[in-house]
Amino acid sequence: MPAIRTTPADTAPGPQAFLAAQTRWRLVEILFWLALLSPFFLLPTYLTLASQIAITALFALSVDLILGYAGIITLGHALFFGIGAYTAGLVAKWGWGEAISGLVLAALAAGFVGYVTGFIITRVHHLALIMITLGLGLVAVEAANSASWLTGGADGLQGVRMWKLLGTFEFDLWGYSAYGYSLGALFVFFLISRRIVHSPFGLSLRGIRENLDRMPAIGAPSRARLHKIYVISAAMAGVAGALLAQTTETVSLETLGFQRSADVVIMLILGGTGRLYGGIVGAIIFMIARDQLADMNPQYWYFWIGLLLVAVVLFLSNGILGGLDRLLPRRRGDA
Amino acid sequence: MTTQIVGILFDGLAFGMLLFVLSVGLSVTLGLMNFINLAHGSFAMIGGYVTLTLMREGGWPFLATLPAAFVITALISVAFERTLFRRLYRSTALNQVLLTIGLVFVSAAIAAYFYGTVQQPIQVPDYLRGSHEIAGVSFATYRLFLLVVALFLVALLIGGLEYTRFGARIRAAVDDQRMARGLGIDVDSVFAVTFALGSGLAGLGGALAIEIVGLDPSFGFHYLVFMLIVVAVGGLGSVGGSFAAAALLGIFDVAGKYYVPALGSFLIYIVLIVLLFVRPRGLFGKR
Amino acid sequence: MNAPMLQTRGLDKRFGSLIVAQSIEIDLPQGARHALIGPNGAGKTTLINLMTGRLRPDAGQIRLGGENISALAPEARVKRGLVRTFQINTLFPHLTALEAVTLAVCERRGQAGRWWRKLSDHKDAIDEAHEILTSLQLAADCLRPTHALAYGQQRLLEIALALATRPKVLLLDEPAAGVPQGESAELFTAIANLPKDMAVLFIEHDMNLVFRFATRIIVLVAGAVLTEGTPDEIAADPRVREVYLGSAHHG
Numbered sequence: 001m002p003a004i005r006t007t008p009a010d011t012a013p014g015p016q017a018f019l020a021a022q023t024r025w026r027l028v029e030i031l032f033w034l035a036l037l038s039p040f041f042l043l044p045t046y047l048t049l050a051s052q053i054a055i056t057a058l059f060a061l062s063v064d065l066i067l068g069y070a071g072i073i074t075l076g077h078a079l080f081f082g083i084g085a086y087t088a089g090l091v092a093k094w095g096w097g098e099a100i101s102g103l104v105l106a107a108l109a110a111g112f113v114g115y116v117t118g119f120i121i122t123r124v125h126h127l128a129l130i131m132i133t134l135g136l137g138l139v140a141v142e143a144a145n146s147a148s149w150l151t152g153g154a155d156g157l158q159g160v161r162m163w164k165l166l167g168t169f170e171f172d173l174w175g176y177s178a179y180g181y182s183l184g185a186l187f188v189f190f191l192i193s194r195r196i197v198h199s200p201f202g203l204s205l206r207g208i209r210e211n212l213d214r215m216p217a218i219g220a221p222s223r224a225r226l227h228k229i230y231v232i233s234a235a236m237a238g239v240a241g242a243l244l245a246q247t248t249e250t251v252s253l254e255t256l257g258f259q260r261s262a263d264v265v266i267m268l269i270l271g272g273t274g275r276l277y278g279g280i281v282g283a284i285i286f287m288i289a290r291d292q293l294a295d296m297n298p299q300y301w302y303f304w305i306g307l308l309l310v311a312v313v314l315f316l317s318n319g320i321l322g323g324l325d326r327l328l329p330r331r332r333g334d335a
Numbered sequence: 336m337t338t339q340i341v342g343i344l345f346d347g348l349a350f351g352m353l354l355f356v357l358s359v360g361l362s363v364t365l366g367l368m369n370f371i372n373l374a375h376g377s378f379a380m381i382g383g384y385v386t387l388t389l390m391r392e393g394g395w396p397f398l399a400t401l402p403a404a405f406v407i408t409a410l411i412s413v414a415f416e417r418t419l420f421r422r423l424y425r426s427t428a429l430n431q432v433l434l435t436i437g438l439v440f441v442s443a444a445i446a447a448y449f450y451g452t453v454q455q456p457i458q459v460p461d462y463l464r465g466s467h468e469i470a471g472v473s474f475a476t477y478r479l480f481l482l483v484v485a486l487f488l489v490a491l492l493i494g495g496l497e498y499t500r501f502g503a504r505i506r507a508a509v510d511d512q513r514m515a516r517g518l519g520i521d522v523d524s525v526f527a528v529t530f531a532l533g534s535g536l537a538g539l540g541g542a543l544a545i546e547i548v549g550l551d552p553s554f555g556f557h558y559l560v561f562m563l564i565v566v567a568v569g570g571l572g573s574v575g576g577s578f579a580a581a582a583l584l585g586i587f588d589v590a591g592k593y594y595v596p597a598l599g600s601f602l603i604y605i606v607l608i609v610l611l612f613v614r615p616r617g618l619f620g621k622r
Numbered sequence: 623m624n625a626p627m628l629q630t631r632g633l634d635k636r637f638g639s640l641i642v643a644q645s646i647e648i649d650l651p652q653g654a655r656h657a658l659i660g661p662n663g664a665g666k667t668t669l670i671n672l673m674t675g676r677l678r679p680d681a682g683q684i685r686l687g688g689e690n691i692s693a694l695a696p697e698a699r700v701k702r703g704l705v706r707t708f709q710i711n712t713l714f715p716h717l718t719a720l721e722a723v724t725l726a727v728c729e730r731r732g733q734a735g736r737w738w739r740k741l742s743d744h745k746d747a748i749d750e751a752h753e754i755l756t757s758l759q760l761a762a763d764c765l766r767p768t769h770a771l772a773y774g775q776q777r778l779l780e781i782a783l784a785l786a787t788r789p790k791v792l793l794l795d796e797p798a799a800g801v802p803q804g805e806s807a808e809l810f811t812a813i814a815n816l817p818k819d820m821a822v823l824f825i826e827h828d829m830n831l832v833f834r835f836a837t838r839i840i841v842l843v844a845g846a847v848l849t850e851g852t853p854d855e856i857a858a859d860p861r862v863r864e865v866y867l868g869s870a871h872h873g
Contacts, residue, residue: 015752200744200747216696221695310438
């Protein structure tokens with residue numbers, strides 16, 4: 001078999017060009033992002049849903065960074081989503097309704113909790129890791145439930161009032177501002193994530209995922225690296241939660257719940273892990289399907305989700321995007 | 336005061352024994368294959384519904400349904416093991432988690448379809464109801480029954496593991512799978528049988544649990560958390576560890592809910608996290 | 623002879639009742655080409671694990687360039703120049719060879735924690751990685767994922783990853799393990815061409831290769847150093863013969 005199959009025969013790329021090509025924007029990507037603007041014009045009645053999708057996609061993106069790229073399995077990432085949501089909600093409730101600074105505070109709060117819990121997360125593996133992420137999520141729900149004087153408990157946090165976005169755009173009933181705001185945040189954090197995965201740091205995360213045992217032998221402090229991406233991911237999840245709190249002007253206990261942690265992993269698996277767009281595509285499909293099947297008893301919704309999970313694990317291990325990759329042979333060197 | 340403490344200890348111990356019956360199979364199969372089976376709680380739920388159905392539709396007496404819950408759950412579980420689970424023994428932890436969570440969802444939906452989402456009570460026979468008073472403390476008969484069953488099972492399991500040929504094979508395979516294979520032990524079939532027995536016990540636990548905690552389609556997930564705690568704290572593949580961990584967890588849970596109800600399960604989760612951090616292989620696990 | 627680059631003093635390690643290392647004292651001077659031999663289960667790989675910090679010794683010291691490194695984490699020892707390869711390929715299956723070696727280069731340069739600059743902007747690191755791959759005849763296939771490389775190429779990549787860290791002391795755990803006899807000499811030629819001032823210790827079962835490439839030989843039996851000497855001395859040592867003829871035969 002020839003060494004390099006899919007490149008034009010005469011010009012094998014040099015090592016520099018090969019690595020540079022991986023980071024280049026492709027036409028499909030640009031079209032994808034342009035298509036995300038279409039709800040403004042084509043589906044104005046669905047802007048609220050579109051905004052929820054963008055928020056969920058950002059959450060899924062944050063999970064992809066640790067699960068898809070660094071290989072940390074988590075069943076409790078809603079912890080950070082919820083912390084971000086409550087932080088932003090409380091700040092607004094207490095009279096500071098400025099949105100962007102609310103996001104920053106939410107990111108800091110979630111990132112801080114990520115930093116603290118990261119000391120535990122980066123030291124355990126396999127079952128213990130799954131248990132601890134699950135346990136942290138459950139602790140958060142219990143804590144928020146008990147602290148109802150602060151969080152409103154099971155009734156949810158009420159009285160969140162946002163100011164005009166950037167002093168100009170009212171958070172309207174139709175969701176124009178909400179979708180523009182959420183999509184903008186998603187895009188900004190997508191750019192950051194994209195830079196991260198194409199950086200030396202991103203490469204070292206893939207190294208950890210591929211072979212944790214080898215990393216010390218090339219002098220890599222794996223634990224510190226994992227800790228760093230965990231904090232980044234926690235902060236991003238916090239931003240997603242904050243967006244939800246700000247655009248819906250309420251926060252419920254459900255933002256912290258196991259269901260959210262599990263759903264986001266399911267979306268990511270559906271779309272395909274470790275490929276940035278997997279979480280976004282998964283979130284779009286999952287959320288639209290759930291919206292369309294809203295009349296369905298939730299029990300039966302989870303019947304199909306469960307069946308889908310089994311099918312994905314057995315037959316489509318790289319998710320929908322991975323399946324598309326196989327159907328449409330593409331550029332070389334896709335990791 | 337003392338009667339109260341004795342009462343709480345007793346209730347906690349009984350709950351712990353229930354958790355032990357529910358969890359011990361998961362502990363052994365995890366220790367054997369390192370397969371993360373989050374559907375273990377769903378097997379327990381199957382056992383619960385078997386007992387419910389046989390009593391209601393078939394008019395079976397409660398005690399007679401217990402072996403049936405064990406056998407039917409074991410058979411169903413081994414069918415899953417042969418067709419689905421075994422494909423993933425060498426796969427990633429993530430795939431194992433996803434597949435088995437998928438099964439939890441599916442089984443909960445099926446249960447909801449046939450039985451509805453409400454709690455299903457059963458009528459336990461008269462001789463298991465009421466309570467006995469000993470030295471001024473009242474002991475619920477059903478909980479005494481649970482204790483007896485669990486102690487009987489512990490004796491049976493430890494005896495079976497220590498003194499039978501099959502038990503020796505399981506222990507060898509838990510200790511060092513490669514070595515066991517090298518000694519000519521057919522680890523795959525050892526595992527299939529162990530898996531069936533462990534799931535069967537979960538089914539039995541599910542049947543026994545109805546009277547204490549009720550039965551609804553969320554059982555599979557709700558008690559999964561408790562089972563995982565027992566396994567994580569007791570250490571993988573350890574019957575004694577599971578027993579001790581289940582007893583502690585049961586007492587802790589009942590006492591916590593009695594004395595500091597506001598905290599709910601908060602304390603338990605915190606203790607779990609700290610414990611797993613300090614001893615990732617469990618309190619009683621091998622280092 | 624120069625002062626030893628790597629020194630172990632009184633290394634002990636036991637697993638339960640099994641003694642795997644017993645007061646091991648080894649000196650590896652600059653430029654050394656030492657072979658570590660011994661029957662299966664003698665504790666050769668264990669010794670490498672002890673030196674590199676994968677295992678913690680029960681007693682004893684490991685010194686690198688005079689510094690006591692016994693308490694350092696494995697990655698910190700690598701940073702100071704003590705590097706190993708693995709007997710069983712321990713690589714990154716879905717990274718290309720180029721990416722893997724570039725990663726190791728970035729780690730050495732302290733750039734692998736950078737998330738704000740693109741990997742492709744680190745041109746020096748990429749060039750350096752490519753040079754290493756070229757020197758090991760891997761350049762032609764360096765854009766293929768590791769799992770698609772031929773087995774012998776993967777063995778070379780093991781060495782390439784180690785070289786990218788610029789080791790002062792290189793411990794090679796059966797570099798030719800699993801490579802057909804005809805090709806293993808090729809691998810050892812690459813080893814012979816390593817920088818002259820690098821101290822190299824290799825484990826190898828093939829006595830022809832050992833006698834051809836080693837300047838000194840250390841014989842390990844049951845976790846203890848039986849003897850150490852030049853190839854001629856070892857070849858003439860009756861105890862060594864006894865160990866090899868008395869136990870399962872190798873090579």
